[in-house]
Amino acid sequence: IDPYFVQDYEKASRVYNPSKTVKVISLxxxxxxxxxxxxxxxxxxxxxxxxxxxxxxx
Known part of the structure; x- marks a missing residue:
């Protein structure tokens, strides 16, 4: 992961539920x-x- 985007990934990981994310990708x-x-x-x-x-x- 590019260090420039680490904060974005951390913020997104707090907002988006992993199981919901998997469900959306499946859909x-x-x-x-x-x-x-x-x-x-x-x-x-x-x-x-x-x-x-x-x-x-x-």
Whole structure:
């Protein structure tokens, strides 16, 4: 880690829960695949984005 960014990483580690972070990364991977047509045949990109944001926030 570049020493210039250490303070940013320390601050972020206090704010973001590790398990929530892993969950969000998993959701990003899932919705990336859906946006490319895997497991999704009818949802628009806008609908996918709304669903992703909802799942991240709740």
């Amino acid at each position: 990003l991977r899932e919705f990336d695949l859906k946006s490319k047509g895997f497991g999704n045949v009818s949802s628009s990109h806008g609908d996918l984005l709304k669903e992703l944001v909802y799942k991240i926030m709740h």
